[in-house]
Amino acid sequence: MRVGIDLGGTKIAVGLVDDSGLVIGRRRSPTLRDRGYGGVKDAVISLIRGLLEEHAVPLSRVSIVGVAAAGQIDGTTQEVLFAPNLGWVKAPLKDDMESALGVPVCVENDVNAATYGEWRFGSTDRVDNLVGVFVGTGIGGGLIFGGRVYKGATNVGGELGHITLNPWGYRCNCGNTGCFEAYCGGFYVTSRIRQRIEEGYRGKIWDLISGDLEVLHPGFIEEAAALGDELCGRTWREVVEYLGVALQNIANLLNPQVILLGGRVVLGTRGLVEEAIEVMRRRAMPASIEGLTIERTKLDEDATILGVAFMNEQIQP
Amino acid sequence: MRVGIDLGGTKIAVGLVDDSGLVIGRRRSPTLRDRGYGGVKDAVISLIRGLLEEHAVPLSRVSIVGVAAAGQIDGTTQEVLFAPNLGWVKAPLKDDMESALGVPVCVENDVNAATYGEWRFGSTDRVDNLVGVFVGTGIGGGLIFGGRVYKGATNVGGELGHITLNPWGYRCNCGNTGCFEAYCGGFYVTSRIRQRIEEGYRGKIWDLISGDLEVLHPGFIEEAAALGDELCGRTWREVVEYLGVALQNIANLLNPQVILLGGRVVLGTRGLVEEAIEVMRRRAMPASIEGLTIERTKLDEDATILGVAFMNEQIQP
Numbered sequence: 023m024r025v026g027i028d029l030g031g032t033k034i035a036v037g038l039v040d041d042s043g044l045v046i047g048r049r050r051s052p053t054l055r056d057r058g059y060g061g062v063k064d065a066v067i068s069l070i071r072g073l074l075e076e077h078a079v080p081l082s083r084v085s086i087v088g089v090a091a092a093g094q095i096d097g098t099t100q101e102v103l104f105a106p107n108l109g110w111v112k113a114p115l116k117d118d119m120e121s122a123l124g125v126p127v128c129v130e131n132d133v134n135a136a137t138y139g140e141w142r143f144g145s146t147d148r149v150d151n152l153v154g155v156f157v158g159t160g161i162g163g164g165l166i167f168g169g170r171v172y173k174g175a176t177n178v179g180g181e182l183g184h185i186t187l188n189p190w191g192y193r194c195n196c197g198n199t200g201c202f203e204a205y206c207g208g209f210y211v212t213s214r215i216r217q218r219i220e221e222g223y224r225g226k227i228w229d230l231i232s233g234d235l236e237v238l239h240p241g242f243i244e245e246a247a248a249l250g251d252e253l254c255g256r257t258w259r260e261v262v263e264y265l266g267v268a269l270q271n272i273a274n275l276l277n278p279q280v281i282l283l284g285g286r287v288v289l290g291t292r293g294l295v296e297e298a299i300e301v302m303r304r305r306a307m308p309a310s311i312e313g314l315t316i317e318r319t320k321l322d323e324d325a326t327i328l329g330v331a332f333m334n335e336q337i338q339p
Numbered sequence: 340m341r342v343g344i345d346l347g348g349t350k351i352a353v354g355l356v357d358d359s360g361l362v363i364g365r366r367r368s369p370t371l372r373d374r375g376y377g378g379v380k381d382a383v384i385s386l387i388r389g390l391l392e393e394h395a396v397p398l399s400r401v402s403i404v405g406v407a408a409a410g411q412i413d414g415t416t417q418e419v420l421f422a423p424n425l426g427w428v429k430a431p432l433k434d435d436m437e438s439a440l441g442v443p444v445c446v447e448n449d450v451n452a453a454t455y456g457e458w459r460f461g462s463t464d465r466v467d468n469l470v471g472v473f474v475g476t477g478i479g480g481g482l483i484f485g486g487r488v489y490k491g492a493t494n495v496g497g498e499l500g501h502i503t504l505n506p507w508g509y510r511c512n513c514g515n516t517g518c519f520e521a522y523c524g525g526f527y528v529t530s531r532i533r534q535r536i537e538e539g540y541r542g543k544i545w546d547l548i549s550g551d552l553e554v555l556h557p558g559f560i561e562e563a564a565a566l567g568d569e570l571c572g573r574t575w576r577e578v579v580e581y582l583g584v585a586l587q588n589i590a591n592l593l594n595p596q597v598i599l600l601g602g603r604v605v606l607g608t609r610g611l612v613e614e615a616i617e618v619m620r621r622r623a624m625p626a627s628i629e630g631l632t633i634e635r636t637k638l639d640e641d642a643t644i645l646g647v648a649f650m651n652e653q654i655q656p
Contacts, residue, residue, distance in 0.1 A: 094626050104626070151491060163592070167484050174468060174594025175630035184624055185588040188505045189580055198587070198622045263506055270515070271502040275480070275592075277491025305515045307501055309411050309421070313492035 023079055025070055025087040026331030028132060028323065031055060031107030034062075036069045037327035038077055041085075043143045045324055049073045059113045067122050087127045088330030089115060090135035097177035100129040128334045132326055133180065134171050136319075137164025138336075139329025140282055144320040149279035153272050154319075155182060157265070158285035161203040165276075170336050183207065187267050205264035208240050208287045211257065215243055218253055226251035241290045248293075262294060266301020273302060273310045284319030340396055342387055342404040343648030345449060345640065348372060348424025351379075353386045354644035355394055358402075360460045362641055366390045376430045384439050404444045405647030406432060407452035414494035417446040445651045449643055450497065451488050453636075454481025455653075456646025457599055461637040466596035470589050471636075472499060474582070475602035478520040482593075487653050500524065504584050522581035525557050525604045528574065532560055535570055543568035558607045565610075579611060583618020590619060590627045601636030 023046075028035040031053060038047040049069045053062060066089070074081065093105025100116040102108070119127040137154030154164035163182025165172040173179050183203035184196050191200025192210065204210050215227065216235055227246035231237050240261070246254035272281055283295055299316055319325060340363075345352040348370060355364040366386045370379060383406070391398065410422025417433040419425070436444040454471030471481035480499025482489040490496050500520035501513050508517030509527065521527050532544065533552055544563035548554050557578070563571035589598055600612055616633055636642060 149492075151489075151496075165593075167489060168487075170485075172468075172484060172593075174627075175466075175596040176594060176626055178624070178626045179468075179592070179594040181591040181594070181624055181627060184591045184627075186584045186622060187503065188507070189584050189622075190505070196624055267503045267506050271588075274498040274501045275496070276482075276489075277493060277496035277498070279492040305503060305506075307495070307498055307513055309493055309495045310491075310498055310501075 023083050023085065024331040025073070025084055026135075026327035026329070027066060027070070027087070027089045028135075028326040028330070029053070029062075029066065029089055029091045029108070030132065031092060034066055034069060035323060035327060036066070036073055037324065037331070038073050038079065039328060039331045043328055043332070045327060047073055047077050048327075049076075053108070055107075055109055059108075059110050062108065063113075063115060063118055067119065070123070081123060081125055084123075084125050086331065086334050087119065087123060087125055088135070088333060089119070089127065089129045090132040090326045090330035091115070091129060092132045094178055095129050095131050097173060100127075102129065126334070128330070130330050130333050131177070132330075133162035133164045134173070135164075135329035135333060136284070136325040137166060137180075137282065137329065138171050138333050139325035139327070140284070140319050140321055141166050141329075142332060143328050144282075144325060145280075145317065151276065151278040152280040152282060153182075153276055153278045154180075154282045154284065155268070155272070155288075156285040156319075157206055157208070157283070157287040159209045160207045161285070171333065182268070182272075185268070185271065187264050187271075202264065202268045206261050206268070206287065208285075211240055211243065211261055211287075212238050215254065215257060223253055225253055227254050239290065240287045240294075241292075244291045244294060262297045263301055265294065265298035267305065269298055269302040269316070270305040273306045273314055277310050277313075279313055279315065281314065281316045282319055283316060284325075288318065340400050340402065341648040342390070342401055343452075343644035343646070344383060344387070344404070344406045345452075345643040345647070346370070346379075346383065346406055346408045346425070347449065348409060351383055351386060352640060352644060353383070353390055354641065354648070355390050355396065356645060356648045360645055360649070362644060364390055364394050365644075366393075370425070372424075372426055376425075376427050379425065380430075380432060380435055384436065387440070398440060398442055401440075401442050403648065403651050404436065404440060404442055405452070405650060406436070406444065406446045407449040407643045407647035408432070408446060409449045411495055412446050412448050414490060417444075419446060443651070445647070447647050447650050448494070449647075450479035450481045451490070452646035452650060453601070453642040454483060454497075454599065454646065455488050455650055456642035456644070457601070457636050457638055458483050458646075459649060460645050461599075461642060462597070462634065468593065468595040469597040469599060470499075470593055470595045471497075471599045471601065472585070472589070472605075473602040473636075474523055474525070474600070474604040476526045477524045478602070488650065499585070499589075502585070502588065504581050504588075519581065519585045523578050523585070523604065525602075528557055528560065528578055528604075529555050532571065532574060540570055542570055544571050556607065557604045557611075558609075561608045561611060579614045580618055582611065582615035584622065586615055586619040586633070587622040590623045590631055594627050594630075596630055596632065598631065598633045599636055600633060601642075605635065 161183030247258035478500030564575035
């Protein structure tokens with residue numbers, strides 16, 4: 023038996039997984055990050071204990087506890103070096119959890135885990151080379167080369183959200199300008215429209231959200247664009263173009279068999295992916311997209327749980 | 340003994356290499372591509388025979404003949420699928436050379452071979468992950484991940500010259516707009532200045548080249564910029580910025596231990612690399628460049644010969 027944990031800034035999801043990759047039980051709770059590292063870590067541990075008790079699985083039958091955290095993980099010690107969404111710096115999560123549970127623990131980056139989970143359990147054939155692109159509030163990426171998660175020199179490989187797609191573009195919270203994330207991340211796209219509405223803009227978008235800025239999300243912006251909203255139309259064409267450019271860059275540079283698209287912006291819109299693929303096809307070198315398939319993620323939240331539960335035993339494709 | 344061949348659009352260079360990676364002898368000749376596939380192939384074969392005779396090495400002592408060609412190579416058959424500089428489409432070079440020589444032949448992409456040669460023979464420590472960036476007339480890239488050349492789904496991985504760095508930028512000969520190559524490739528940079536001079540522009544650059552457009556190259560443009568030439572200053576600042584953005588994209592996406600810079604634009608200018616590194620540092624995520632070294636290539640032409648002579652036996656780092 024294995025345990026996989028998706029540890030994010032807003033929620034903790036724990037799954038009990040058998041060795042075939044079946045999720046047998048789940049628990050979740052809000053993260054309550056105000057309690058600090060110690061409080062959150064204890065909450066994770068008690069979620070695990072509760073879940074195991076519920077299913078009458080003793081800790082001795084658990085071969086690995088995998089924790090997927092949104093942050094930079096040390097490749098050797100598996101310390102959480104920096105996790106802005108959790109407010110952690112140099113958190114010795116692996117060591118502390120192993121002491122508490124007496125079971126091997128591995129800590130991995132959450133996007134790498136999700137990509138690995140989708141690769142291993144989400145599709146029928148495990149291709150050699152796959153790039154995961156998760157367009158949500160922000161944008162994360164995961165790379166699988168030769169059937170293994172690619173981590174790079176300091177374990178931060180795959181920071182796809184912060185490749186520059188236009189050096190003179192929008193300011194990004196990372197400090198750079200023109201990042202992929204600043205063009206296509208849900209937070210950034212929504213903020214630009216929100217700001218204009220707050221300044222008095224009224225268009226189809228205003229009707230769609232019934233004047234409630236709280237419900238504004240990229241799906242509404244896409245819909246308003248289709249209905250002829252001028253501001254949303256301009257914004258959405260930019261999102262489509264830059265997502266297409268990002269796909270083209272991935273294809274030309276990495277020539278993967280599969281680009282996997284996930285995240286709320288991808289899954290919560292209608293035509294975005296197909297339109298972005300058109301942009302990619304127009305811009306990419308024909309040989310680079312000859313063997314390419316673009317797929318949507320299939321496992322939703324389980325991708326991270328399954329991925330991190332099995333990342334300690336990476337298999338060949 | 341091994342034979343390595345650098346087969347380009349203008350010249351053929353053949354090297355006889357011992358198993359330690361020492362180049363024992365060399366021959367070269369112009370490519371004479373007008374003679375077509377058959378003529379060029381026969382010229383390669385006779386260069387090999389001549390070199391072996393000169394060094395009294397019988398074909399039976401040659402374990403492999405590696406050919407590095409500027410083009411797209413089929414990953415399975417090693418056919419040269421498309422080599423615009425040679426004017427070849429679907430050329431069965433491996434099969435034809437094996438029939439003629441009776442020795443195993445392997446055909447590889449020239450930039451992959453150069454990157455592998457530099458990785459294996461150019462530096463003292465062979466890092467896990469290295470990205471080669473060759474900025475010459477055009478721009479090529481080579482990727483080494485986990486100590487092996489990364490080739491991708493259809494064997495064209497590493498087309499770094501055609502990542503888009505600004506979707507609204509200069510037109511590239513590949514059909515896209517805003518490619519790295521269109522901003523920083525020697526052909527494109529020089530063409531933009533040449534055109535303005537032909538239209539009547541006179542500045543420091545005119546004095547540096549003594550009015551002879553034939554000698555114009557990026558080194559002069561950099562020098563003219565330093566002397567206060569307004570047009571060259573503007574152009575060169577753009578080259579620096581976009582090279583820096585390309586380095587930043589590589590660092591953020593691939594987090595390699597080493598980025599290796601080569602090609603005539605890199606090796607024929609004074610401050611370009613250092614200035615571009617500054618741009619990269621300003622734009623990259625700190626964690627992505629923490630473990631990064633940026634080096635110039637060391638082996639010059641021998642990189643390709645050595646790389647392709649040994650690519651059939653890739654070793655672990």
